[in-house]
Amino acid sequence: VPALELSQLKKRYKNGVEALKGLDLKVEAGDFYALLGPNGAGKSTTIGIVSSLVTKTSGKVSIFGYDLETDTVNAKRQLGLVPQEFNFNPFETVLQIVANQAGYYGIPHKQALKKAEEYLRLLDLWDKRDSRARMLSGGMKRRLMIARALIHEPKLLILDEPTAGVDIELRRSMWEFLRKLNQQGVTIILTTHYLEEAEMLCRNIGIIQKGELIENTSMRRLLAKM
C-alpha cells in the first residue's frame, strides 16, 4: 500500500479561499518525496489536513491504507509530524517533551523513557535532556521537534520546511540524519521552497501550484528537463 494517498482533496477556508482544488497525490512506501511550490500554493494546508490539524472540505486521505476519517487511530499511529513552528512547551525539559509525546501514543512510561533516550542520543540532545526547551539554540529546538515526532516510530515522517532558518552546517547534518532514517525504511515527505534541498535529498517530487498538483515526477527526470 502507498504511504500516503490523497484523493480529490479540497479545502475552502471560511474566508472563501480555495486552498486545495481537488488534489490527487500518491507517495509510495519507502519514498523520499518533496512537495515543492511557491508561497500560498497549499503545502501547509495539505500537511495540516494529513496531520488532522486542519479539517478538509472534501476528499479522502489514507495513510498506509488507513482512512484518516474512518480509521483515525491507526492512521495517526503511522504518522510523525514536524511542523514549521516550535509548538512544545518552552518551560518543559527536553526529556519531558519527548517522553510526554510517547504517553500521548499510549506507550508505557518506562518504555517511553527508554525510547526518549534512544532518540535524544541519535539527535545529539541527550546532554541537554534536563534543560528547559526555551534555553536551547534554534538548531537544538529543531532537532527536539524531530525526536518528538519519531518517538512512536512512525512509518511516515512529514516535515514542513524543516531547514527554514537553519544554518548550512546544521542543515547538512539534518540532511544526513534524514537520509539514514529513510534508508532504515521510514518514508519521508518534506515541503520546501528550495529546489536545491529537494534535489539533495529526494527521489520523487510533486510541484503544487494554486491548490493543484502540476507536476509529479522523479527528481532525475525533472532535472533532465531543466
Ligand code: ADP
Ligand atoms: P503554502 O504552505 O504552500 O504557502 P498554504 O497552504 O499556507 O500555502 O496557503 C494556501 C492558501 O490558503 C493561501 O492563499 C493562503 O492565504 C490561504 N490560507 C492558508 N491558511 C488560511 C486560513 N487559516 N484562513 C484562510 N486562508 C488561509
Ligand code: ADP
Ligand atoms: P487530539 O486531537 O487527539 O487532542 P491534537 O491533534 O490536538 O490531538 O494534538 C495534540 C498535540 O500533539 C499537538 O501539539 C500536535 O501538534 C501534536 N501532534 C499531534 N499529532 C502528532 C504527530 N503525529 N506527531 C507529532 N505531534 C503530533
